[in-house]
Amino acid sequence: MSQVAALFVRRDSIYKAMPGIDAFDFDRNALSFAGGMPVVAHPPCRSWGRLRAFVTPAPGERDLAMFAVAQVRKWGGALEHPAGSTLWAAAGLPAPGQRDEFGGWTLPILQSAWGHRADKPTWIYIVGIEPGDLPAMPLRLGRSTHVIAQGRTRKDGTRIRKGDAEWRPEVTKAEREHTPAALAAWLVDLARLCSRVEQRRAA
Template sequence: MTVAVLFARADSVYKTLPGCDVWDAERDARRWPGGAPVVAHPPCRAWGRLRHFAKPRPDEKDLARLAVRHVRRWGGVLEHPKGSTLWADQGLPAPGQRDAFGGWTLPIHQSWWGHRAEKATVLYVLGCEPGDIPPMPLVLGDAPCVIGSSGRRRDGTRAHRPETTKAEREHTPPPLAVWLVELAKRCAR
């Protein structure tokens, strides 16, 4: 089964994975014809916690809305940072709840799949029950790096760890990409 990967980076790890139909900026995911479950990574800078510092293109917010429509139509998973305002904008459910389409939200930390920073993330999943997702790793303790300059732990204490590079912040760890593709396959509608 083929999985469509929408809004991928030009240098995306998904391009190295079998069974992925990857749509980056050059292919333009707005032209994707549908027909397969999706892994959607729409731009998040207009939706994230630091959106007031971002300078997104005028159409960027609509890319995330389109990604939600594709997940709802074809099944799959949409990935965005924890705290994304896309959830309120599109009526996406809080963890432990379902939306009118049957979709649900799974909070993860990308460090569980090898990211050097915790990178708290939320996944909107539709077409697969929570008990049917692929096995997930669980890694306890602090990640070796932080994203952003705050360097604060969840408990508010200062963490003296290096900051990731911009490229590291944007790349999906290869094991997470493999896991997301497997999840999307299980979400086929």
């Protein structure tokens, strides 16, 4: 079984219980990753997402995402961030349907397909594998039972209240941050299929 590095995971991350995973949490510091294997990267996203204006990132926090992009481009693998993350423009990552000079491409998913109670739209930047070679992806139809954040108004400006057809409960803070176990396993399978980028270029 080939090794995969999981970068920027939570202290209680599911990756730590998975065989063949070299996990880097806050205490271990992903910046110490020496390379040599494909990666699954979950860099902090709060300063790159829709609510970035309301957060104060720690010194150097935004740089961690750039480091993660560089590791995926060098060693192959996948980087996960919220759909529409401003990291894409800042790092020159390709929009869905496009490619970059590293052979990278972006896969949009809903984490609900892997068991998340909310849809949680997500973009995955992938280097080292073609779209047709992805591990089998689950299909989930229907509306999710929960939301990441409750919408407050309809398009016509009227309020959405508990009991209305559109209203759904929010997931907990921990659920917003955790990667579903099935998705983590799928990302690891994907990373294992990714050849080292330098070797692929030389072939």
